[in-house]
Amino acid sequence: MSAPAESLKHTPLYSLHEELGARLVPFAGYALPVQYRGGIKHEHLATRARAGLFDVSHMGQVVVRGAPAALERLVPSDIAGLALGQQRYTLFTSAQGGVLDDLMVTRFADRLHLVVNAAFKDIDLAHLRAGLPDCEVEPLEDQALLALQGPAAARVLAALAPEAAALAFMKGSATTLDGVPVLVHRCGYTGEDGFEIAMRAEHAERVARRLLANPEVEPCGLGARDSLRLEAGLCLSGADLDANTSPVEAALAWTIARRHRAAPGAAEFPGAARILGELVDGPLRRRVGLRVQGRVPVRAGAELCDADGQACGVVTSGGFGPSLDAPIAMGYVRTALATPGTRLTVAIRNTEHVVEVQALPFVPHRYLAR
Amino acid sequence: MSDLKYTQEHEWLRREADGSVTLGITDYAQEQLGDIVFVELPAVGVHLDADTNFVVIESVKAVGEVKLTVGGTVLAVNERLADAPELVNGSPEGDGWLLRVQLDDAALLDKLMDGNAYHAFVQEL
Numbered sequence: 001m002s003a004p005a006e007s008l009k010h011t012p013l014y015s016l017h018e019e020l021g022a023r024l025v026p027f028a029g030y031a032l033p034v035q036y037r038g039g040i041k042h043e044h045l046a047t048r049a050r051a052g053l054f055d056v057s058h059m060g061q062v063v064v065r066g067a068p069a070a071l072e073r074l075v076p077s078d079i080a081g082l083a084l085g086q087q088r089y090t091l092f093t094s095a096q097g098g099v100l101d102d103l104m105v106t107r108f109a110d111r112l113h114l115v116v117n118a119a120f121k122d123i124d125l126a127h128l129r130a131g132l133p134d135c136e137v138e139p140l141e142d143q144a145l146l147a148l149q150g151p152a153a154a155r156v157l158a159a160l161a162p163e164a165a166a167l168a169f170m171k172g173s174a175t176t177l178d179g180v181p182v183l184v185h186r187c188g189y190t191g192e193d194g195f196e197i198a199m200r201a202e203h204a205e206r207v208a209r210r211l212l213a214n215p216e217v218e219p220c221g222l223g224a225r226d227s228l229r230l231e232a233g234l235c236l237s238g239a240d241l242d243a244n245t246s247p248v249e250a251a252l253a254w255t256i257a258r259r260h261r262a263a264p265g266a267a268e269f270p271g272a273a274r275i276l277g278e279l280v281d282g283p284l285r286r287r288v289g290l291r292v293q294g295r296v297p298v299r300a301g302a303e304l305c306d307a308d309g310q311a312c313g314v315v316t317s318g319g320f321g322p323s324l325d326a327p328i329a330m331g332y333v334r335t336a337l338a339t340p341g342t343r344l345t346v347a348i349r350n351t352e353h354v355v356e357v358q359a360l361p362f363v364p365h366r367y368l369a370r
Numbered sequence: 371m372s373d374l375k376y377t378q379e380h381e382w383l384r385r386e387a388d389g390s391v392t393l394g395i396t397d398y399a400q401e402q403l404g405d406i407v408f409v410e411l412p413a414v415g416v417h418l419d420a421d422t423n424f425v426v427i428e429s430v431k432a433v434g435e436v437k438l439t440v441g442g443t444v445l446a447v448n449e450r451l452a453d454a455p456e457l458v459n460g461s462p463e464g465d466g467w468l469l470r471v472q473l474d475d476a477a478l479l480d481k482l483m484d485g486n487a488y489h490a491f492v493q494e495l
Contacts, residue, residue: 034404040430041405223404223431295408295455297428320407320430327407349410349426 011057012144012204020219028118030058033221040223044322047190047228048363051150052220053211060121061143061198062114062128066135068107074131075105076247076269078257082107087170087185090255091247092127097271097278098243099250100127102235106172106185113172113183115145115196117237144204149194149228151366152216157184157195160210164195169368178210189225191232191365230328231321233289233360239300240287240316240330246271248278249332251287251360285313286338289358290329296348297327298355304333304344312337312344323363333357374463375479376488381436382463385479386470390445394467395427395436398492400459403429409455411447411469418442418471425468427458440478442471 008031011017017024022033032055035043046052064071069080077090086107092100101120106113116124121139128137148157158165161177164184172185180203188194199207211217226236235241241250256275260267264276292298297320304313318329337344342357374382380399384392400406410426418424418441425436447469451457458466473479483491 034431039405227430295452296410297408299433320405320428322405322430 009058011055012201013055013057013208016205016208017055022219022221025222027222028058028121030118032058033219035221035223036219038218040221040227041322043218043220043224044227046218047150047192047220047224048323049150050216050218051148051152051156051194051214052190052218052224052228053208054147054149054220054225055144055208056147056196056225057144057201057204058118059145060114060116060118060124061140061145062116062125063138063140064112064114064128064132064135065110065138066132068112070132070135071105071112072257072269074127074270075103076256076260076267076272076275077105078259079105079107079112081257084109085171085173087172087187088255091241091252092124093247093269093271093275094243095270096243097246097274099237099241099245099247099252100124100243102237102241102252104185104187108172119238140198142201144199144201144207146197146199146204146208146211147188147190147194147225148197148211148217149188149190149220150192150216153192153194154368156211156214156216159214164197167195169193177207180207182207186368189232189234190228191234191361191363191367192228193366193368226317227319227322230317230319230330231323231361231363232365233330233362235287235330236317245332246275246278246283248275249283249285249287253279282335284335285332286335287316287330287332287360288338288340289360289362290315290318290331290344290355291358291362292327292329292346293354293356295327296353298329298346298348298353300329302329302331302346302348304331304346304355306334306337306344309345315346321362328362329355330360374485375482376485376491377438377482378491379437381438383479383482385476389476390470390472391442391476391479392467392470393424393436393438395434395458395462396488396492397462398495399434400462400466403427403432403434405430406455406458409448409451409458409468411451412444414444414447416444418444420474424471427455436468438473438478440473440475442473444469444471446470
């Protein structure tokens, strides 16, 4: 995990991070801020109250040229049916019905624009190339990606890119921001209204400085990004999603196209048999929110036990929710125990603690109403 | 602060008039941990062996531990930390103290760094 500092890649905002007093940590091969001077709680709460700016340039942006329906060979979602400029959250599923990675896809007139997780960039690229031999698959290099998140995000962006600030939720559009060509999507990973702004690397620092010049915008690191998405009940690929976990278990069945539900026999996306079978029969286990009684944080990897002390699941993400001022976690439990209010136990440093299953998200989403 | 002694593990210790020792983590340590959300303290009266964790401190992102190279008996713990763990961030060498112990071998303190030496040590990190 802790690769030598000199082997870590830098994002285009590296020197700005240093200037802003970031604590840089290794993440998916990059040196990225885990926090700035204000600290994770401050950054988290600033994003919920006003706006936070996150450098997510480490994420992979990939352009796919070819028939949009081709991508449906690799994901369970409706891609051909996307309107121009419409974005969708979907999953690369494995032949066994697990989740290889989650991603965002937008359909434009001449291409699909994909955003994949940094840690799976190379794997996803190889997967796309192998699965879509009839398409051109081009990873975008020398790119920056900034996420502007929070209730003030639209008003901050409106001053610099009014067209982008008028986007509907889960829509993307090419426009300019302060004269810089950008690709803006109205989406995010915090549960708040917000935008993801892609641009060429050489423009990133200028754009970031313009956004940060607004007193409503706080620079935020990976720590706040993680606590915000956990409160919002959003999955972290590789932690809450993996090759053994199906979309149905992960409570992501809503990503499955309607036509697959209507005609399961005809579905050909990877793992369709298991995934569509679980839609009918119910999954063996299910992703749930977990509220800890008391103040001790429960971390990923902790084993959950039922009332009889029998192992019944595992925590996949855990930490502290600053907006709730309480420890929170997500994990997988046997389906019979997935009802909110169910009490489970977890051992932390040899002491048993009670956790209660809770509906997700912990903090209600505040996306722009369609 | 000249009466404080410091370990390389970023703990401070202060010898009290009755021979007991109050200890906590340093400003450097709290800054490294970030926002502290939970402090797990031992029970008063228990004896803690050398090199076992006296205290577990959890921040939003990290888990920190406090241990000493000598054992000791816990005389008192900072009860305020149960509801206000952030005191360790705000006042690590004051209201954010962790516990008071009777060390098995109080000569430990003589081997530790004084404030100047610790300051120099941190500068090198």
